[in-house]
Structure formats: C-alpha cells, structure tokens
Amino acid sequence: MSGVTEEERRARAALTRVIEPGDETAGRWLREIGPVALLDALTGTAAAPPGSGARKLAGLRLRAAGVDGAADLATVDALGGRFVCPGDEEWPGQLDGLGDGRPIGLWVRGQAHLRLWALRSVAVVGARACTDYGAHVATGLGAGLADLGWTVVSGAAAGIDGAAHRGALAAEGATVGVLACGVDQPYPRAHTQLIARMAEQGLVLAELPPGGHPTRSRFVLRNRVIAALTRGTVVVEAELRSGSLVTARRAMELGRHTMGVPGPVTSGLSEGVHQLLRGGGVVVTDAAEVVELVGDIGELAPERRIPVLxxxxxxxxxxxxxxxxxxxxxxxxxxxxxxxxxxxxxxxxxxxxxxxxxxxxxxxxxxxxxxxxxxxxxxxxxxx
Structure with a gap:
C-alpha cells in the first residue's frame, strides 16, 4: 500500500528534474507546501514558495519549464523500474534522517524490495585508484557480508566500489548501487555490464531522473544517501581528500557505525582511512568484525585464538x-x-x-x- 497519490508521484518525479539532490531550501518548501503546490510554484502557475529568493526561484523556474513527470515515470517503467517516494511502503525510513536534505524520491531498477534490503545493509566505499591490496580486501568484504546475509551498498564507481559489488555478486548475495546519474545512464561506462548485472540480481537506484548525467557535486551529494541508507560505512583505502571520507563523516553525523580497514602507513591511499580511525572510526579487518559492530545482539565475530606452541x-x-x-x-x-x-x-x-x-x-x-x-x-x- 502507498500513501502517495498519483498526482503527488508525478509532481515528485518532475521535481527530481528541477531540484538538485540535497537542496535543503527546496526540501523545506517541499515539506511546507507539498510536491504538487511546489511544482505549480516552480512552473509559474502558482505563487512563489514562502521565503524564496528571486535569483534561486528564477533558476528553478527556468529548469521547470516543460518538465513532464509522467513521461519520466513511463521511461523508468519501460526499463522495468519504478519511482519510490516518501510515503510508499518501500521507502526506507532511515533516509528521513537527512531532514530537508532527504531525496525527493528514488528512481529504482531491480526486483528486490528496497526497504527490506536496506534494513540489513552496510556501505563499503573507498578509492577509485585503489591498490591490489584494497581491491582484494573490498572483494572479500563484499563476499563475506553477502554470505552473512547482509546487503552491500556502494556507488558503483571504479576501484573499491566495484570490487565490493563484484564480491557480493560472486557470493550470489544482495548488493545495491547508488548512482550519481540516471538509472538508465551507467557510469562509469566501463561498469556498464556490472551495473546491468546489479539491476538483475540486486538493485540500482538514483535521485536523478532518467537521462540525468553525473557531475562532481552530484557524486558528493550521492554519498549522503549511501551513508543514511545503511547501518554503517566501511572505508577501504582513501586519500585525505577522498569522497569516501565524506560518506564516512556523514555516517558518523547520522549516528551510524563508521569503520576503516587499515593499510600501510607509507601509502597515501591509506592516509585518509588512518585519519578516520584516529577521529573515532573503528578498525575492522573482515566481514565478521563488521557484522559484530552493526548487527544484532549475538552476531559476534569468531574469537581470534593465538596459536599455541x-x-x-x-x-x-x-x-x-x-x-x-x-x-x-x-x-x-x-x-x-x-x-x-x-x-x-x-x-x-x-x-x-x-x-x-x-x-x-x-x-x-x-x-x-x-x-x-x-x-x-x-x-x-x-x-x-
């Protein structure tokens, strides 16, 4: 069952083409007057939203000209996908923790139930230009978490993200790719087959409507969804300015578990992880240790015994x-x-x-x- 009317769904779908992900001002308008009234205000058929600035309003109205939420809904339906809104039974309630910055809605491909999969999910993120060590660790974490019945969430990017997804898929487990573009626009192109496989075996989701293209800011804002959707975030290799650290810090702000896999102290790709650990993150080395931290009572990692001579x-x-x-x-x-x-x-x-x-x-x-x-x-x- 859904508490969302078709008019509201069409309005929210259209608004994803007008409003950038994470826009808290627009999110406040959405909360105060609702999606239908906000769309009318931005298309010029109703009064401006309360407290709106002239420059911002002009920019949004320029974008809103000619938007067609029904057409975008038909496009994603043709892909075998759907548009999940707040108020739907499938909506993951933990995303509401983002406040006015929560997604307007999520475009989803895949047959699995998003809310149920997200209940036991862990984010595994890290460097795009990872080392063989990082890829090995991320693949092992992905497979190990899948074997333990957990959903692996990541951004489908090159490096650590892709390795974590592949590990989960190899274990025939659950994995979710959160894209910084439309669900019909696989990015990076080298991951076209990987993203297609996730859409078949797992889930692929995005805030942007079909045809939406990635930008630097959209990658950063995508990370807040990964952090909020999951019970905890594991960082495997990250430089000091890595976007994966943005995910980890947002997870920490949201009260989620934040973890890191240490690497060589001589590696620049581990500097960010080590800084995260010094700032309150928890050291983990395998999937069992991750689950012990984020899981339910009794989900303990095996005791590590010292060899007896x-x-x-x-x-x-x-x-x-x-x-x-x-x-x-x-x-x-x-x-x-x-x-x-x-x-x-x-x-x-x-x-x-x-x-x-x-x-x-x-x-x-x-x-x-x-x-x-x-x-x-x-x-x-x-x-x-």
Missing part, C-alpha cells in the same frame, strides 16, 4: 630449564641448574622430561637442544 604447555620450571640451555653447544646439568635457578635433582628430572618431549638430547655427559632455537636479542649464544 608446544613449549607454551610446559610447566614454569621445565620452561626455565629449557631457556637455560645455550642456543648452541652442550651444557652439563649443574650449569643448567645454576642458570635456571633450580635444584640439581629437579633440573635433571626436567631435562629427562624435556628429552621425552623432543626438546633436548644427551650429548656425552651434557645436554643440548635438539634443534636451533632463535635466541632473544642480547641472550647468550654459547655454552659455559
């Missing part, structure tokens, strides 16, 4: 006796006892015990290690 299981006295033996050469039992700070009988007993475990062996009247042991810096390198 055979010598870790020795009792304290046996460990001291073993440490007392020189890294090279043979030592007699009395010398070992003195170095270990243990009695002679106890030391001989522990040496026999260590022999049975394969740590030491007899050599004439003395004892030696059965294999070379890396000695700590500054330790003895020879026998008595």
């Amino acid at each position: 055979a010598r870790d299981l020795l009792d304290p006295v046996a460990a001291r006796v073993l440490d007392a033996l020189p890294a090279r050469g043979v030592a007699d039992a009395r010398w070992v006892a003195r170095e270990a700070g243990a009695g002679g009988d106890v030391t001989r007993s522990k040496l026999v015990e260590l022999q049975s475990l394969g740590f030491v062996q007899r050599r004439g009247a003395g004892w030696e290690l059965t294999r070379p042991v890396e000695a700590p810096a500054g330790s003895r390198r020879g026998g008595p």
Whole structure:
C-alpha cells in the first residue's frame, strides 16, 4: 500500500528534474507546501514558495519549464523500474534522517524490495585508484557480508566500489548501487555490464531522473544517501581528500557505525582511512568484525585464538630449564641448574622430561637442544 497519490508521484518525479539532490531550501518548501503546490510554484502557475529568493526561484523556474513527470515515470517503467517516494511502503525510513536534505524520491531498477534490503545493509566505499591490496580486501568484504546475509551498498564507481559489488555478486548475495546519474545512464561506462548485472540480481537506484548525467557535486551529494541508507560505512583505502571520507563523516553525523580497514602507513591511499580511525572510526579487518559492530545482539565475530606452541604447555620450571640451555653447544646439568635457578635433582628430572618431549638430547655427559632455537636479542649464544 502507498500513501502517495498519483498526482503527488508525478509532481515528485518532475521535481527530481528541477531540484538538485540535497537542496535543503527546496526540501523545506517541499515539506511546507507539498510536491504538487511546489511544482505549480516552480512552473509559474502558482505563487512563489514562502521565503524564496528571486535569483534561486528564477533558476528553478527556468529548469521547470516543460518538465513532464509522467513521461519520466513511463521511461523508468519501460526499463522495468519504478519511482519510490516518501510515503510508499518501500521507502526506507532511515533516509528521513537527512531532514530537508532527504531525496525527493528514488528512481529504482531491480526486483528486490528496497526497504527490506536496506534494513540489513552496510556501505563499503573507498578509492577509485585503489591498490591490489584494497581491491582484494573490498572483494572479500563484499563476499563475506553477502554470505552473512547482509546487503552491500556502494556507488558503483571504479576501484573499491566495484570490487565490493563484484564480491557480493560472486557470493550470489544482495548488493545495491547508488548512482550519481540516471538509472538508465551507467557510469562509469566501463561498469556498464556490472551495473546491468546489479539491476538483475540486486538493485540500482538514483535521485536523478532518467537521462540525468553525473557531475562532481552530484557524486558528493550521492554519498549522503549511501551513508543514511545503511547501518554503517566501511572505508577501504582513501586519500585525505577522498569522497569516501565524506560518506564516512556523514555516517558518523547520522549516528551510524563508521569503520576503516587499515593499510600501510607509507601509502597515501591509506592516509585518509588512518585519519578516520584516529577521529573515532573503528578498525575492522573482515566481514565478521563488521557484522559484530552493526548487527544484532549475538552476531559476534569468531574469537581470534593465538596459536599455541608446544613449549607454551610446559610447566614454569621445565620452561626455565629449557631457556637455560645455550642456543648452541652442550651444557652439563649443574650449569643448567645454576642458570635456571633450580635444584640439581629437579633440573635433571626436567631435562629427562624435556628429552621425552623432543626438546633436548644427551650429548656425552651434557645436554643440548635438539634443534636451533632463535635466541632473544642480547641472550647468550654459547655454552659455559
């Protein structure tokens, strides 16, 4: 069921061609007088919106001349898509957190239910000119999150975005591409097949109407939708001026979880991530750690166990006796006892015990290690 009338839907569709994404002034007018009255005001058939400036109003009215929301709705319908508005059952309510900057509506391609998919979604974003390391990590995150039942959201851009989408698709999971252009205008062109596959297996959405083209500002504004739509944002590789950091900071402002995957401190592509982590972001290294942070109670990452070595299981006295033996050469039992700070009988007993475990062996009247042991810096390198 939808609480949106067809007249309101047509008006909102037309307004996406007139008003730039994220325009909070126009968003306030929309909230105060509604989409039909606002469209009438911008097409000159009604009074100007309250508090509108002459220059801004003139620019919007120039854009509004000849707009046809019904034609755009027919275009997206022919693509197998739809236009989702606030008030629709499919509208993700978390986008309302953007206030007057929330989208007028979303043009959507794909069969999945947008609101339901967004309930368990994570954004994975990062550098376009990523390294092999970054692409590997992003692909693994995309696949891992999909395997754990989470939707992977990103911007369909080159680099980290594309790697995250491909990882989710390879795992036959859910992924959503948020475009900075119309849903019928795949960008970048190199991702035409990827975006088409997302429209078949997942979802592709945009604020701009069919035919809308990307600009630098629209990429930046697109990021607020990615941040608001998801439970958290993971940044994989980002320079200090990266747009993905805009997404992460907006997520932080909205109270969403903000995460980063650390990289080499010598890499400029990791500088932005490290700055994000210093500013309150959380370190994550795999999908399980992401889900532990953004998921429900009980969705915990597996405990990372430190490998246990055979010598870790020795009792304290046996460990001291073993440490007392020189890294090279043979030592007699009395010398070992003195170095270990243990009695002679106890030391001989522990040496026999260590022999049975394969740590030491007899050599004439003395004892030696059965294999070379890396000695700590500054330790003895020879026998008595």
